[in-house]
Amino acid sequence: MATYQFLGTVALGSHVHGHGHAQNSVFLASSPLRADCLGCGCGGRLSLKDATKFRFGNRVIEKRDRGMVVADLQNPKTVKGGCGSVFEDVPHLTDWLPDLPIFGNPLKFNPAYSAVKQYFVDDDDVVAKDIVVTMENAGAGLHFRRAGPRDKIYFRSEEVKACIVTCGGLCPGLNTVIREIVSGLWYQYGVREIYGIDGGYRGFYARNTIALNPKVVSDIHKKGGTILGTSRGGHDTMRIVDSIENRGINQVYIIGGDGTHKGAKAIHEEIIKRGLKVVVAGIPKTIDNDIDIIDKSFGFDTAVEEAQRAINAAHVEAESTHNGVGVVKLMGRYSGYIAMYATLASRDVDCCLIPEVPFFLEGEDGLYEFVYRRLRDNGHMVLVVAEGSGQELIAESLGPLDKLSDASGNRLLLDVGLWLCQKLKEHFPKVYNDPITLKYIDPTYMIRAVPSIASDNVYCTLLAHSAIHGAMAGFCGFTVGPVNNRHCYIPISRAVEKQRHVNTSDRMWARLLSSTHQPNFLRYKTVLKEKRDHQLKNAKVDDVKLDQNLSGLTASHSLPIDS
Ligand SMILES: Nc1ncnc2c1ncn2[C@@H]1O[C@H](COP(=O)(O)OP(=O)(O)O)[C@@H](O)[C@H]1O
Numbered sequence: 001m002a003t004y005q006f007l008g009t010v011a012l013g014s015h016v017h018g019h020g021h022a023q024n025s026v027f028l029a030s031s032p033l034r035a036d037c038l039g040c041g042c043g044g045r046l047s048l049k050d051a052t053k054f055r056f057g058n059r060v061i062e063k064r065d066r067g068m069v070v071a072d073l074q075n076p077k078t079v080k081g082g083c084g085s086v087f088e089d090v091p092h093l094t095d096w097l098p099d100l101p102i103f104g105n106p107l108k109f110n111p112a113y114s115a116v117k118q119y120f121v122d123d124d125d126v127v128a129k130d131i132v133v134t135m136e137n138a139g140a141g142l143h144f145r146r147a148g149p150r151d152k153i154y155f156r157s158e159e160v161k162a163c164i165v166t167c168g169g170l171c172p173g174l175n176t177v178i179r180e181i182v183s184g185l186w187y188q189y190g191v192r193e194i195y196g197i198d199g200g201y202r203g204f205y206a207r208n209t210i211a212l213n214p215k216v217v218s219d220i221h222k223k224g225g226t227i228l229g230t231s232r233g234g235h236d237t238m239r240i241v242d243s244i245e246n247r248g249i250n251q252v253y254i255i256g257g258d259g260t261h262k263g264a265k266a267i268h269e270e271i272i273k274r275g276l277k278v279v280v281a282g283i284p285k286t287i288d289n290d291i292d293i294i295d296k297s298f299g300f301d302t303a304v305e306e307a308q309r310a311i312n313a314a315h316v317e318a319e320s321t322h323n324g325v326g327v328v329k330l331m332g333r334y335s336g337y338i339a340m341y342a343t344l345a346s347r348d349v350d351c352c353l354i355p356e357v358p359f360f361l362e363g364e365d366g367l368y369e370f371v372y373r374r375l376r377d378n379g380h381m382v383l384v385v386a387e388g389s390g391q392e393l394i395a396e397s398l399g400p401l402d403k404l405s406d407a408s409g410n411r412l413l414l415d416v417g418l419w420l421c422q423k424l425k426e427h428f429p430k431v432y433n434d435p436i437t438l439k440y441i442d443p444t445y446m447i448r449a450v451p452s453i454a455s456d457n458v459y460c461t462l463l464a465h466s467a468i469h470g471a472m473a474g475f476c477g478f479t480v481g482p483v484n485n486r487h488c489y490i491p492i493s494r495a496v497e498k499q500r501h502v503n504t505s506d507r508m509w510a511r512l513l514s515s516t517h518q519p520n521f522l523r524y525k526t527v528l529k530e531k532r533d534h535q536l537k538n539a540k541v542d543d544v545k546l547d548q549n550l551s552g553l554t555a556s557h558s559l560p561i562d563s
């Protein structure tokens with residue numbers, strides 16, 4: 001039996017299922033079962049008993065066979081199930097437009113899909129976020145809605161006016177996702193009006209749209225970049241939603257990273273406020289692999305593959321000379337996944353530096369000492385450095401600098417590659433009286449400007465299809481992605497909640513350490529403390545400036561001593 005909770009005497013802000021009033025009638029819930037219409041002065045009463053869905057201010061209550069869903073239009077809907085399980089659902093158009101007509105899914109009559117045993121995903125199917133659990137906790141924990149085609153959809157083919165936008169930095173596979181959204185909508189759902197937004201978010205209000213169809217996109221997956229163009233900055237929620245509304249767009253596919261998804265969330269919320277029948281579907285793009293929850297982002301494997309070419313070159317150069325050092329800088333602003341996986345895959349790398357592991361140069365476990373030993377034992381070495389590593393260290397050695405940001409508000413990084421090369425080149429002749437031959441390779445933009453490899457192409461196809469199935473089924477404010485290898489609809493708010501970082505206390509990082517034998521830099525905190533003590537002592541004795549050799553560590557580093 002359906003159960004629901006009476007939330008008190010509050011105004012209802014929208015049309016209620018099963019009632020004949022125009023939208024936006026206001027009702028006052030006077031009991032768990034009844035609400036009086038205040039909107040049109042008709043004195044009408046609404047029986048909540050028969051309603052399946054109703055809205056209290058920002059909250060939507062939906063009665064379902066197996067319980068009640070309380071949806072906060074700003075936050076994810078959560079349903080508590082058995083065994084301590086929690087289902088975090090995504091918003092649905094009917095949360096604010098309860099009376100929308102429902103249609104059958106045309107996939108049922110699509111010859112390509114006719115052999116599929118189960119055309120449609122069961123509405124009750126959920127995917128567990130954590131799949132390794134103890135017996136006592138089996139079934140408990142967070143779950144997401146399984147992605148895939150639904151039996152019932154909320155758009156007629158001829159009614160759909162879809163648009164696609166790509167935002168933020170490039171990533172291999174962007175064109176494949178565009179291609180598959182267009183082809184999927186066209187061939188699976190019979191949609192004929194599909195538009196590209198030119199040049200990221202600002203294209204909504206500053207540029208004309210680009211008409212897309214399967215012919216236009218047929219070859220684009222073979223090219224790097226995005227045929228639609230992209231940009232940073234320029235997100236103006238009101239102007240974007242005005243443009244969506246004015247153009248009559250009702251499905252918005254937004255491909256981008258964490259910043260883009262924050263923008264998508266704002267658009268989705270404004271759409272709810274305006275009561276529009278418009279779905280916002282996010283497709284996570286991040287070459288840094290820093291979007292939480294999903295297993296892996298598209299383009300990541302391609303980037304790692306491409307990085308191998310740079311590492312190989314660095315290795316060939318290094319082993320061809322006396323004291324040869326090859327340094328390769330890879331992308332990874334806050335998360336060192338590309339550097340870590342490229343290192344693990346290559347086996348030619350002697351040391352991998354990532355933003356998550358603060359390193360130091362001087363002392364017994366420092367980088368200088370390690371490079372020295374490697375050169376002494378092997379005659380050459382390869383060092384991979386993620387662009388976000390050692391930022392505090394560089395800032396310390398360069399003195400006070402303004403913190404600069406790009407148009408999207410992302411911090412602009414100091415060039416750790418060049419800085420490190422300079423440091424190594426200076427240190428070796430000075431301290432060991434033995435110069436090194438260092439070759440620096442910076443393939444940063446090369447690894448993201450290439451077309452995606454085969455496995456990423458397949459992955460992009462699944463993402464695009466999950467997105468269109470979700471949108472056609474009326475889900476919105478979601479992003480798609482595999483969780484434990486099953487594609488899910490994840491509330492955007494959840495996806496942008498925090499950034500994913502390399503977990504340096506799990507086995508993958510340990511694997512890397514045991515393959516490179518590099519220092520773990522765990523003594524970092526001790527060295528930092530030593531440096532602080534040294535600073536204090538020096539400050540007391542006289543006002544002598546700090547020894548430049550100790551500039552490897554900074555008291556202002558964000559990692560607290562006791563953490
Ligand atoms: N907090 C935010 N709210 C709204 N829009 C944002 C936000 N952060 C970034 N954006 C917009 O998202 C787009 C892409 O963001 P950016 O950080 O450059 O790339 P990515 O999405 O890859 O992280 C830009 O147009 C930017 O203006």
Ligand SMILES: O=P(O)(O)OC[C@H]1O[C@](O)(COP(=O)(O)O)[C@@H](O)[C@@H]1O
Pocket residue numbers: 167168169170257258259285286287288331332333387406410448
């Ligand atoms: O020079 P750009 O275009 O700002 O891009 C550089 C940044 O883009 C990235 O590849 C990814 O950034 P986003 O995912 O935020 O777009 C970072 O690794 C890198 O710092």
Ligand SMILES: [Mg+2]
Pocket residue numbers: 168257258259
């Ligand atoms: Mg980002």
